[in-house]
Each structure stands twice: as C-alpha cells, then as structure tokens.
Amino acid sequence: MPTLRFFNSLTRQKEVFEPVTPGHVGMYVCGPTVSGESHLGHARPFITFDILFRYLMHLGYKVRYVRNITDAGHFEEEGRVAEDKISTKAVLEKLEPMELVQKYTNMFHWAMHQFNNLEPSIEPTATGHIVEQIVMIERIIADGYAYVVNGSVYFDVEKYHRDFEGRGMAYGVLSGRVLDDQLETTRVLSSQDEKRNKSDFALWKHAAPEHIMQWKSPWGMGFPGWHIECSAMSNKYLGERFDIHGGGMDLQFPHHECEIAQSAVCNHQIPARYWLHNNMITINGKKMGKSYNNVIKLSELFGGHHSMLEQPYSPMTVRFFILQTHYRSTLDFGNEALQAAERGLKRMWEAFGHLEKLDVAATGGQQAGDPVQDAQCQRLLDEAEESMTDDLNTAKVMANFFELVPVINSFRDGHVQLSSITATTLKRLQQVFRTYLVDIFGLRDEKPSDSGRLDSVMQLLIDIRREARSRKDFATSDKIRNQLQSMGIQLKDEKDGRVSWTYL
RNA sequence: GGUACCGUGGCCGAGUGGCUAGGCAGAGGUCUGCAAAACCUCGUACAGCAGUUCGAAUCUGCUCGGUACCUCCA
Structure with a gap:
C-alpha cells in the first residue's frame, strides 16, 4: 500500500495517513439538509469524498463510509424566533414534514446517481437517531457541560474550553478560533438570550406546540440541535475514534468545532484523526450559497434552465470539471470553464476508448522500439499515481493523462508505431487508465445505450x-x-x- | 473588527527555490474532394514594490486587490 498524505485541517499540514485499525478506514462525511433541492455547490463534497472512498477501496482498504441525511429541522437565526426550518417550509408547501423530507431526499439520491457516486456504506438520518442524540445530551449534562433553560439544552462552551484546553481539545482547535476573543465581543449582545454566552450552542431546542417536528425528551417536547446528530451517529457507526471526517470548509466552524466539543466530553478525545475540508464552488468569485442568491440547482444545470447557463451541462462534465481542480482550491463556475471541461472530457474519453482497442500483439513485446517513448509513458503513469497519494491531487493525475492522449491517438492513427513501446507498457497504460477513469474517478459513458x-x-x-x-x-x-x-x-x-x- | 486563505498567459486551473503542468480557446502546418476529427508546431504567465539568494512565480516584508469563516450554509 502506498503512503498517503492528506492535508489535515486539524493540524493545518499534510500528514501521512495511518488508520486507527490497519487495513480499515472509517469515514464520516456531513450529508445534505434535505429541506430543499441540491445545487452545484453541494455536488463538490459528495463527488470529492466519493473519489476518496473509491480510492481507498482501490488501495485495498475496507472502508465504512457514513454520510448522514439531516432531516430534522434546525432553527434559522439566533436572536429571532427559533423555528424549525423544515417544518416552516412544509407548512408553506402544504406537505407533511416527512413528505417534504422524503421528496428532497429522493432528489438528492437522484442527483448522486446522476453523478455516479457510490452509495455510502451507511446513510443514517437524524430523525432515526433521536434516542442516541438524547442519550448523548444526557451524558453531557451529567458531566456538567450543558444546562437546561425553558426546555432547551445548551452546551457550556466556556466551561468546556476551560477544562479541555489543557488536554489539547480547546474550543477552537479545529478552526483556529480564539474563544476569549469571541466571548469578549459577544457577551454584551446576549443579555436577553437563554444562553449564558453567545458562543454556547443548542443541543436540544424546546418546540412550541405549533411545530410539527418534535419529539419527547427529558426536557419536554422539542428537537435536536444541529451539531449533535453528527456526533451521535458517527460515534454509533464508527466508534469513539475514527479516521476521516469530511465536509465543506464552511462546516469547519461552528459545526465541526462543536462536534469535537460534544464528543470530547463524552469520549475524552477528538473523534476523528484527519479532518478534510473541500473548498467552495464560487460564481463570479463569490461563494455559491442560498444567502447569496446565486445558486444553480443541479436539475437546472443538467437541463440548462438557468439565466447564467449558455447550455446544459451533463453530470459527467460537472464531475470532470470538479476533478480538474484540487479539492482544497475554490472552483469558479463559468460557461467557458464548463465548456472546456465538456470538450476535455470528450477528448479524454475517446482516447481511452482507442487505448482499450490497441492490440498487445502489435507492441514491441519485450523490446521497446523507442525506449525513450516507452520510458516517457511509464514516467507519466508513475507520476500520476504518485500525485493521487499526495492529498488527492486529481488535477495532476488528469494532466498526466492528457499528456498521454496524443501518444495514444498517434498509436491509433499509425503516426507512431505501437511497437515503440513494450507489451508491459501498453498493458499498464490500459490498466491505469481504466482503474483511474472508471473505478476511481467514477467517470462513465453518457451515450444513449441503444x-x-x-x-x-x-x-x-x-x-x-x-x-x-x-x-x-x-x-x-x-x-x-x-x-x-x-x-x-x-x-x-x-x-x-x-x-x-x-x-x- | 477578529481569524485564515488567495491573486498564475484570452478563460479554467496544477505547481512551489533552478529542470519554463495540463485543459479549453486562438494561430500556422500535415492529412482531406472540401471539412471535421486526429497529429505536429506556436504563447516564456505567475498582482505591485523592496529584500534574502549564485538563482524566486515559489522564501521574507510592505502595498494593492479579492475571498471565506466569525449567523443557516457543502
């Protein structure tokens, strides 16, 4: 097994990957909130971590990939009336909350299927794990790191930080935030709040009778806070300490920071060793997001129905587009860029098709007719495989493959004799291309199949x-x-x- | 305001002390009845200024510009 290196957000540096249990990898990725339709921005983490999932399996790891569905409502904005996001929309659309959740879950699955993402090993829902969340909250209260106010439960960040800072689990380890700064600037504003400090966060929220989604708890009727579900579910399915926790960079704070705090209280350690965060998809340099009003939904993207789109873009084009950039860089959406991806993919895919048809019998066998050419092919393949071990540099892998495209096409056209390379080299070309393009990158033919x-x-x-x-x-x-x-x-x-x- | 990050040729984007990725677009050529496709050739880019160094796009400092997080967010 080659040595893998990942950029760990926790330590802010590239680290050699060593799983907790040799040969096994536990990976948790924050899934979608199914209160609306997924957009292009959502596609990035799920494609990125699908490729990581595929790659780890390719290397021979036995991987358990857990990706949750957030189907229990969150409150909108602090300071305003706490309301269940999903329930509110359900009323507007005159649907049962679970009906709405089901609808968007189905659409999400449809999109994942379009992208040819593999299904995760476990896809737990927040609503299916209310009991586990309550148990975890009770534990946090028992240990003195949470307090109950009017049927809601809040995590006491300040106390946690005081007690855990010395043990390497300060509130802020992951995001680099300094709690004292936050306390200073926020204390004044929070006087009328139920929370003792603004940096405290909800573990459980009291629900008013009109809220549709609510569950019975030791603190009355209510619903879980946003962060607790991931802690409860990752703990249940991956254990107290697992290997990889992934998600978008915008989840680093507060979401993942809070997860660490919750789990640290219960299990006295940071739940995951490697924290991987993908960067955002931007549009005209601005993050694509609901609050910026610049989202392109996936159905719009595939159908071309959006004022910013000059044409439809297929799921594989989008996948390829994402692959051509390193996952920790921002990726700027643009028609020109998407069209470039579309053409590039076509060229790559056709060369791949030609490569598969090249006949080993026509090679030089043991003897390379052109040793320089042969060595060049081997070098580009070596480099490609190394790039992948270096923090998942799919862009570099693709670049090397593109350097091989004209070589393949020349063999095919007869510009260059296939006998210039050895049988071993051809077989390796064929094998590496197939492994990477199909098995790891998850690209597939989009032609109609009749x-x-x-x-x-x-x-x-x-x-x-x-x-x-x-x-x-x-x-x-x-x-x-x-x-x-x-x-x-x-x-x-x-x-x-x-x-x-x-x-x- | 606090904390990070970024600024690469027309567009998108790797890289990161010397060996000038790659894709798309563009130009010329080969091929072709003409095209398309394919193949060959072509762009010496790294925000600005100063410094470190034999040597910097890559390190340091400053300036300018931009983004993200600090609130729901992939």
Missing part, C-alpha cells in the same frame, strides 16, 4: 457515403455528413480510410 441497432444503421449510412464518394458524388456524401452533423452525430474520416462516428 447503440447496438444504431451502429448497424450508421454503418449503412457510412457505406452509402463511401460509395458516393468513390463516384465523386460529393453532393450526396456531404448531405449524409451534414445532416448527421445537424442531428448531433459526427462522422470522422480516419487516416486509413476507416470511418467512425461519435456524438457531438
């Missing part, structure tokens, strides 16, 4: 055109080519007289 019959029809047209051309009847041959073109099918005249076709 091609069996269509192939025959196309062959007929190609034959007719060939005959017309041999008679120098270019009117007919051009008609076939141009009509097909306008239907989205492109004929390609190859070097050796063969004709192939592709979708535009």
